[in-house]
Amino acid sequence: MAKAKTTSGKKTVTITxxxxxxxxxxxxxxxxxxxxxxxxxRSSTLEDTPAVRGMINTVRHLVQVDEG
Structure with missing residues (x-):
């Protein structure tokens, strides 16, 4: 059985x-x-990566970002 992936050590960002x-x-x-x-x-919690940050920057006037 494969182990489930965890994001405990990785930073996340919640976008609403x-x-x-x-x-x-x-x-x-x-x-x-x-x-x-x-x-x-609607909210989405994603891993905090440069790619996600670039996408957030594209729609920064439409979303609210919560770090953590």
Missing amino acids: QVHSAAGRFASQRQTLIGLGLNKIR
């Missing part, structure tokens, strides 16, 4: 969508989907 994607560029809508968000007040 606070504004609608309606009327935004398609790339911004796709970035929200890539972050696991699609509706207002």
Whole structure:
């Protein structure tokens, strides 16, 4: 049986969508989907990597970020 992956030693970031994607560029809508968000007040907890930080930067006006 394979061991379950744990993120206990890795930093995480929680992203919550606070504004609608309606009327935004398609790339911004796709970035929200890539972050696991699609509706207002939905949250996603992801590993804190440079790739995720770049995606957050793309939609920083649509999301709220909680470190930890």
